[in-house]
Amino acid sequence: MSIPVYNYDKSRELYARAAKVIPSGIYGHQGPAEGCWIPVTSWPFFSERAKGSHFWDVDGNDFIDYMCAYGPNVLGYNDPDVDAAALEQLKKENCVTTPSKIMVEFAELLVDTVASADWAFFAKNGNDATSGAIMCARNATHRKKIIFVNGYYHGVSPWCQKVDYPGILPEEVANNLYVDWNDFDAFKKLVDENKGEIAAFIAQPYMHGNFTDNKAPAEGYWQKVRKLCTDEGIVLIIDDVRAGFRLDLAGSDHYYGFEADLICFCKALANGYNVSALCGKEWLQSAMSGLSYTGSYWMSAEPFAAGIACINKLKALDAPKLFRELGTKVTEGLKKAASENGFHLVVSGEPALFYLRIADDDSLMIHQDWVQECVHRGLYLTSHHNHFINASLTDEDINRTLEIAEDAFKAVRKRR
Amino acid sequence: MIDSRPDAKTLAYINLYGILGTLENLLELDPDARALLHNKKPITVAFDVKGGPKASITFAYGFCRMKDRIDECDIKLPFSSCEKFNGMIDGTVTPIPSKGFTHLGFLLKDFQDLTDRLTKYLRPDPKDLEDKKFFDISTSLMLYLIGVAIAQIGNNDEVGRFSASYIADGSILLGVKDGPAATIYCKNHRLLTLKKRTDDPRAFMEFDSIELARDLFDGKVNAVASIGTGLIRIGGLISMVDNVNRILDRVGLYLA
Numbered sequence: 001m002s003i004p005v006y007n008y009d010k011s012r013e014l015y016a017r018a019a020k021v022i023p024s025g026i027y028g029h030q031g032p033a034e035g036c037w038i039p040v041t042s043w044p045f046f047s048e049r050a051k052g053s054h055f056w057d058v059d060g061n062d063f064i065d066y067m068c069a070y071g072p073n074v075l076g077y078n079d080p081d082v083d084a085a086a087l088e089q090l091k092k093e094n095c096v097t098t099p100s101k102i103m104v105e106f107a108e109l110l111v112d113t114v115a116s117a118d119w120a121f122f123a124k125n126g127n128d129a130t131s132g133a134i135m136c137a138r139n140a141t142h143r144k145k146i147i148f149v150n151g152y153y154h155g156v157s158p159w160c161q162k163v164d165y166p167g168i169l170p171e172e173v174a175n176n177l178y179v180d181w182n183d184f185d186a187f188k189k190l191v192d193e194n195k196g197e198i199a200a201f202i203a204q205p206y207m208h209g210n211f212t213d214n215k216a217p218a219e220g221y222w223q224k225v226r227k228l229c230t231d232e233g234i235v236l237i238i239d240d241v242r243a244g245f246r247l248d249l250a251g252s253d254h255y256y257g258f259e260a261d262l263i264c265f266c267k268a269l270a271n272g273y274n275v276s277a278l279c280g281k282e283w284l285q286s287a288m289s290g291l292s293y294t295g296s297y298w299m300s301a302e303p304f305a306a307g308i309a310c311i312n313k314l315k316a317l318d319a320p321k322l323f324r325e326l327g328t329k330v331t332e333g334l335k336k337a338a339s340e341n342g343f344h345l346v347v348s349g350e351p352a353l354f355y356l357r358i359a360d361d362d363s364l365m366i367h368q369d370w371v372q373e374c375v376h377r378g379l380y381l382t383s384h385h386n387h388f389i390n391a392s393l394t395d396e397d398i399n400r401t402l403e404i405a406e407d408a409f410k411a412v413r414k415r416r
Numbered sequence: 417m418i419d420s421r422p423d424a425k426t427l428a429y430i431n432l433y434g435i436l437g438t439l440e441n442l443l444e445l446d447p448d449a450r451a452l453l454h455n456k457k458p459i460t461v462a463f464d465v466k467g468g469p470k471a472s473i474t475f476a477y478g479f480c481r482m483k484d485r486i487d488e489c490d491i492k493l494p495f496s497s498c499e500k501f502n503g504m505i506d507g508t509v510t511p512i513p514s515k516g517f518t519h520l521g522f523l524l525k526d527f528q529d530l531t532d533r534l535t536k537y538l539r540p541d542p543k544d545l546e547d548k549k550f551f552d553i554s555t556s557l558m559l560y561l562i563g564v565a566i567a568q569i570g571n572n573d574e575v576g577r578f579s580a581s582y583i584a585d586g587s588i589l590l591g592v593k594d595g596p597a598a599t600i601y602c603k604n605h606r607l608l609t610l611k612k613r614t615d616d617p618r619a620f621m622e623f624d625s626i627e628l629a630r631d632l633f634d635g636k637v638n639a640v641a642s643i644g645t646g647l648i649r650i651g652g653l654i655s656m657v658d659n660v661n662r663i664l665d666r667v668g669l670y671l672a
Contacts, residue, residue, distance in 0.1 A: 015644060015645070016645075019641050019644060019645065023638075023641075024638065024640040024641050024644065025641055025644045025645075026644065027640070031640070031644065032640075032643050032644040033639075033640045033643040033644070033650075036654055037643075038649075038650060038651050038654075039646065039649060039651075040643065040644060040645075040646045040649075041646060045644075162578070163418050163420065163575055163578055164575050164576075164578050164579040164659075164662040164663075164665075164666075165662070166662075166665060169420070170417050170418045170419070170420050170575075171417065174417040174418075210655075211653065211654060211655045362586070362618065362653075363586070363617070363618045363619065363652040363653055364652060364653055364654075365651055365652050368651060368652075384654060
């Protein structure tokens with residue numbers, strides 16, 4: 001039976017209002033351009049409420065959401081335990097002249113949880129954590145250059161954008177060097193060519209860039225990188241903003257068998273409450289202390305309470321194991337549905353953050369067509385980005401996911 | 417460190433392949449331009465820019481075609497630098513032919529009339545744009561010029577080359593729905609624009625109407641907001657569109 005497609009009249013009306021008073025209507029990754037809503041008519045623009053693995057848009061349409069707010073939804077939207085902890089803290093205090101004592105408790109919890117952490121520094125977004133890490137590395141080493149992996153994303157500050165991005169000066173990215181993922185020889189060559197000049201190597205724990213199949217680290221890659229960084233005095237920064245706590249509660253560096261000098265967390269830290277953390281080794285604590293780096297809301301107490309509740313619940317659930325199992329179940333089902341309809345669906349990356357690509361053309365147009373058919377029927381996927389599993393995903397959700405996916409494959413097959 | 421300022425060499429490539437190359441389309445679209453060549457003998461003008469582009473344009477039977485070869489020509493215009501050639505385009509340098517003195521009349525009269533007509537379309541008086549026919553020709557020529565400029569910036573400009581280094585092989589369609597289109601082909605990060613539509617692009621960016629295209633060219637509407645309203649459609653390998661857009665951002669630096 002064919003599943004009906006949604007109507008988005010109210011979303012469209014609201015977007016028309018938004019476009020008048022907000023640049024681009026919806027800017028950034030949650031908007032139609034960067035979000036690759038292809039075609040835009042298949043996507044909802046604004047949500048009204050959310051619960052568990054679902055959100056409902058302003059037209060009342062129900063979506064099973066595999067983007068999880070692009071990561072922050074790790075336990076399920078409106079998780080009762082996290083929300084209760086946050087509300088309880090709000091009754092006591094939130095944004096006050098001196099930080100709440102709960103900041104210390106959260107830092108202690110992270111130091112006890114994250115294998116490579118001797119300290120924790122709090123801010124708001126992943127970009128704050130990665131920017132703090134770069135400043136810390138430069139302060140500690142008194143060096144300028146940073147090595148990035150091609151296809152990287154570490155935030156939106158000028159240092160991590162590119163010379164051809166709007167508003168970026170060549171001077172702001174003049175010390176950026178680039179190397180391909182998993183290419184240790186190229187990395188070593190770059191280090192040799194810039195001996196004594198490289199402050200840091202920043203990378204995600206595995207390659208989960210957009211528009212491309214995600215790639216695990218090659219055997220021994222991280223261990224060789226770790227040794228070279230230690231030998232050459234280069235700070236090894238792991239950007240675990242996206243994958244953090246979904247692969248391993250002790251950090252994704254721990255999952256892949258090495259230790260970062262600095263590790264950045266955000267998305268899964270507090271189930272949607274606004275906090276990020278930079279954790280680091282003891283030898284960098286003084287360098288971090290020396291930075292002029294702070295913000296009006298960075299020490300607000302409510303997200304700390306949410307973060308403590310979130311981490312403790314993730315531990316109680318053994319969430320990384322659960323995410324692997326759920327992700328594998330979803331992706332195996334999607335591959336089967338694709339195959340039964342004559343499509344070749346490639347699944348890459350870790351099951352907790354799976355990336356999808358239909359490999360039957362080289363332009364992604366078939367893939368985009370299938371994704372829009374899914375979204376239009378209530379299964380929220382994207383065509384360009386990895387997806388996220390959250391702990392509230394039920395068997396019923398997965399069954400419905402596969403029903404919609406199957407129906408979407410049939411709709412695409414009919415046209416081709 | 418990359419120099420992000422516009423450079424004379426890239427501008428010379430845009431001026432030759434983009435501006436003068438658009439004479440081809442002017443003659444196809446505008447009967448009045450074609451009339452300027454009525455009863456004229458075929459003639460080839462070559463442009464030889466030291467340290468820059470080289471090409472010739474053959475005018476025959478009311479149309480013209482640009483070629484990369486400059487060895488067979490009736491008039492040859494050598495330029496000692498890109499700056500000198502750019503000076504001819506903006507009217508501050510008078511070229512002196514090294515060959516074809518007997519054809520100076522074409523250069524001084526017919527060629528001048530054609531380029532004046534082209535300027536009328538490429539730098540239109542707002543009043544002229546009220547005429548739909550003029551509007552369509554002007555906007556089509558702008559689209560072709562921008563399409564060619566993207567390739568020249570991607571191949572020559574330092575920041576443009578950086579953007580092109582991230583473009584995968586294949587074709588990117590830039591066009592108006594049921595209207596003019598250009599296709600940018602990428603091979604090993606070198607770009608080539610053909611001023612026609614491909615049916616099989618690897619990525620595309622399509623404007624809903626020629627009016628929208630004009631508003632975008634004139635900076636009256638925002639491209640990202642137009643994607644939201646569905647007036648600009650994108651698809652395929654979006655990283656190609658992204659990087660072409662970064663080059664597109666620099667077109668204004670050269671054509672302003």
